Amino acid sequence: MARWKDRVAASDPGLLRLAAGLRTVGAISLTLAVLSLLGADVGHLVAGAIASMVATFAVREKRRGGQAATLALGLPVALASVTLAALLSPRVLLGDALFVVLIFCAVYGRRFGDRGTALGLIGFQVYFLSLFVGSTTGSVAGLWGVIAVAFGCSAVARFVLVPQSSAGILDRLREAFRARLAQLLAAQLELLDAGPDDVEKALAHVREGTARLHETAMMIQGRLDEGTPDARVAGLVQRRVADAEITAERLGLLLLTARSAERADTLTLHLPGAPLPEGGHLPVRDEALDTLRRDLTALRMLVRRPAVAGAEGAATAQVRNRLLGYRDEENLPKASPAVQDVFRGVGEAARAVLGLRIALDGPQDESDDSPETARSREELDAEDAAIGAEEEEHDTGLRRPTTRAAVQVAVGSSLAIVGGELLSEHRWYWAVLTCWIVFINTASTGEILVKGYRRLLGTGLGVIAGIALAGVVGHHTWTAFAVVLLCVFAMFYTAPLSYALMSFFATAALGVLYTLLHTYSLSVLVLRIEETALGVVCGVVAAALVLPVRTDRRTNELLVTVLDRLTDVTEAAVDQLSGGPPAELLDRARDLDEALADLRAATQPLTHPVTPLRARRDTARYVVALLETCAYHARSLAATAELLPTHPSIAADPRLRGAGQRILHNIRALAARVAEEPVDAEVLTGPSIAALLKPGVPRAPRYGQVTDRVLRHLQRLDEAVLGLARPLGAPVAREG
Numbered sequence: 001m002a003r004w005k006d007r008v009a010a011s012d013p014g015l016l017r018l019a020a021g022l023r024t025v026g027a028i029s030l031t032l033a034v035l036s037l038l039g040a041d042v043g044h045l046v047a048g049a050i051a052s053m054v055a056t057f058a059v060r061e062k063r064r065g066g067q068a069a070t071l072a073l074g075l076p077v078a079l080a081s082v083t084l085a086a087l088l089s090p091r092v093l094l095g096d097a098l099f100v101v102l103i104f105c106a107v108y109g110r111r112f113g114d115r116g117t118a119l120g121l122i123g124f125q126v127y128f129l130s131l132f133v134g135s136t137t138g139s140v141a142g143l144w145g146v147i148a149v150a151f152g153c154s155a156v157a158r159f160v161l162v163p164q165s166s167a168g169i170l171d172r173l174r175e176a177f178r179a180r181l182a183q184l185l186a187a188q189l190e191l192l193d194a195g196p197d198d199v200e201k202a203l204a205h206v207r208e209g210t211a212r213l214h215e216t217a218m219m220i221q222g223r224l225d226e227g228t229p230d231a232r233v234a235g236l237v238q239r240r241v242a243d244a245e246i247t248a249e250r251l252g253l254l255l256l257t258a259r260s261a262e263r264a265d266t267l268t269l270h271l272p273g274a275p276l277p278e279g280g281h282l283p284v285r286d287e288a289l290d291t292l293r294r295d296l297t298a299l300r301m302l303v304r305r306p307a308v309a310g311a312e313g314a315a316t317a318q319v320r321n322r323l324l325g326y327r328d329e330e331n332l333p334k335a336s337p338a339v340q341d342v343f344r345g346v347g348e349a350a351r352a353v354l355g356l357r358i359a360l361d362g363p364q365d366e367s368d369d370s371p372e373t374a375r376s377r378e379e380l381d382a383e384d385a386a387i388g389a390e391e392e393e394h395d396t397g398l399r400r401p402t403t404r405a406a407v408q409v410a411v412g413s414s415l416a417i418v419g420g421e422l423l424s425e426h427r428w429y430w431a432v433l434t435c436w437i438v439f440i441n442t443a444s445t446g447e448i449l450v451k452g453y454r455r456l457l458g459t460g461l462g463v464i465a466g467i468a469l470a471g472v473v474g475h476h477t478w479t480a481f482a483v484v485l486l487c488v489f490a491m492f493y494t495a496p497l498s499y500a501l502m503s504f505f506a507t508a509a510l511g512v513l514y515t516l517l518h519t520y521s522l523s524v525l526v527l528r529i530e531e532t533a534l535g536v537v538c539g540v541v542a543a544a545l546v547l548p549v550r551t552d553r554r555t556n557e558l559l560v561t562v563l564d565r566l567t568d569v570t571e572a573a574v575d576q577l578s579g580g581p582p583a584e585l586l587d588r589a590r591d592l593d594e595a596l597a598d599l600r601a602a603t604q605p606l607t608h609p610v611t612p613l614r615a616r617r618d619t620a621r622y623v624v625a626l627l628e629t630c631a632y633h634a635r636s637l638a639a640t641a642e643l644l645p646t647h648p649s650i651a652a653d654p655r656l657r658g659a660g661q662r663i664l665h666n667i668r669a670l671a672a673r674v675a676e677e678p679v680d681a682e683v684l685t686g687p688s689i690a691a692l693l694k695p696g697v698p699r700a701p702r703y704g705q706v707t708d709r710v711l712r713h714l715q716r717l718d719e720a721v722l723g724l725a726r727p728l729g730a731p732v733a734r735e736g
């Protein structure tokens with residue numbers, strides 16, 4: 001049961017997808033039950049199901065009070081929208097014109113945050129609902145009652161049947177982080193034991209596990225402000241999650257190095273298809289590697305098992321003490337230097353797991369602590385005590401993304417209305433709906449094209465499924481509604497994973513709804529494909545011709561942002577490592593991760609498997625992988641720098657400030673190159689970072705602990721930044 005729960009938690013962090021599906025299905029079911037008790041006909045049942053679904057998925061605010069306020073404001077918006085549609089139904093031209101205005105306002109509302117987005121979505125979707133069920137002035141009063149019932153049932157489903165609090169979501173995300181951390185450790189153990197034929201597959205599992213762990217860490221950081229009681233607790237959890245992520249990623253790199261004849265490049269963990277280190281060898285069943293396998297299994301057990309008391313707790317404490325002992329040199333087993341590095345990594349990972357337990361579960365039993373464990377606790381307590389309880393420029397006018405998108409959607413919808421009515425004077429709104437949807441959460445022409453392709457693929461397959469389902473359910477009303485509910489649950493559960501799958505289930509449910517409304521036919525579903533294709537074409541045309549944002553421009557803007565964030569983190573970390581004042585390094589590292597996630601999403605049109613530009617696709621993947629490598633080393637520098645104020649034994653090294661200047665110069669030169677600024681900055685290459693740390697500087701500390709900790713990260717960051725010069729077309733010159 002525990003393994004099953006871990007698997008569910010890891011596959012759906014925070015159970016957000018499961019809750020979204022259950023909440024929507026619960027709202028629809030409750031709406032159908034209430035309306036059936038009131039004697040509603042099938043048309044009103046369909047309208048109620050759609051209205052409750054809209055009222056449920058449109059509200060995305062994190063706080064319950066904000067959700068209630070948005071839902072309350074959404075009801076008058078929905079009533080006004082359905083009334084407007086009913087009044088304008090006989091006046092085709094006026095109705096189409098005002099529909100376009102409504103679309104513009106709905107998209108423009110995104111600039112006002114989650115509430116503006118939700119109200120705009122409700123207004124548009126309810127207008128679409130009135131077109132779907134064919135509302136008139138005579139039937140609008142009945143629809144008011146249906147919509148009111150739907151919104152009430154949506155509120156009951158949200159706050160009573162499937163309640164979610166910010167603190168509860170954060171708790172489930174923490175469990176998902178533990179589960180994914182355990183899965184990553186299992187993948188690393190698989191990598192250690194993999195033979196020459198299986199090593200590529202095992203490394204792919206490690207890459208996937210590392211990416212999934214980072215995704216969960218980002219989700220936790222996005223929920224900390226709402227899910228924790230104060231800023232100090234949020235900072236503590238953020239620090240412990242970051243520590244665990246960094247040490248787990250470093251452990252994977254050390255394992256890859258241990259099974260090779262040369263040091264592994266960090267890029268290998270981030271670039272699919274990257275070459276393995278030369279001289280890889282088979283795992284050898286010697287005593288040191290057997291101990292390492294046992295300790296990796298024990299570390300995974302520590303991650304998964306909750307804190308317990310009694311004999312089982314004492315056994316867990318003994319395992320924890322043994323792993324933490326590897327932080328001292330005298331406790332390392334006799335082995336090659338590379339394998340000893342892995343044991344050191346296991347010790348640091350065990351310390352991170354201990355800190356994670358204290359931060360998430362509270363104080364632990366210290367009666368069985370070894371001296372090494374007691375020292376680790378003292379270090380963590382000192383760090384915790386040091387954790388204390390910064391507006392951006394925005395575009396204006398048509399340069400503002402929401403305004404530009406609103407204009408584009410309005411133009412595209414106008415084209416879709418004209419073309420859709422040429423295809424069908426009764427089903428033209430499907431083209432408008434598709435044009436609207438492909439613009440949601442997209443920011444460039446390439447993103448719209450990829451999303452439109454996925455929607456068309458899902459719609460085509462969904463039509464086939466809809467034909468089969470319609471033939472099975474026939475006109476059995478409640479059987480059909482049960483099938484619709486299953487499709488709705490699957491639609492919301494798969495939405496974050498695959499837009500094509502979501503479109504598939506939505507279209508399949510649509511085929512059943514048409515059956516209930518006695519308007520089903522093969523020609524209707526074929527028309528659905530035609531209208532969808534038309535909507536995609538209209539959306540792409542509008543995006544390409546009206547205030548276009550090319551994919552290259554979008555990715556370049558985001559790339560500059562990533563490089564700027566990388567400069568901020570690196571400069572602040574190096575300054576603090578050199579003796580400068582403390583700074584909020586982990587917050588800056590989170591900003592870097594968020595910017596990198598935006599860039600990764602924006603490059604999907606360039607890296608999509610069907611793109612014909614193979615060289616461009618490989619270049620985009622290589623650049624993103626290099627930036628992920630840079631972000632990993634920058635996070636590691638930031639985490640080490642935050643140790644200095646709480647560890648008197650770790651001295652700052654002023655020489656690091658001079659050694660880091662070349663890295664900072666090169667990042668700024670790359671940013672200027674991408675931004676096409678009129679400067680002639682060159683990327684500089686020269687001696688290694690270790691060679692730049694010349695001894696003999698007056699009053700400089702001896703080549704000491706902090707330098708030992710950060711030297712490899714500085715060196716690899718320098719190499720990764722230099723590696724960006726070629727794909728970005730920046731000139732390289734010899735330093736000095």
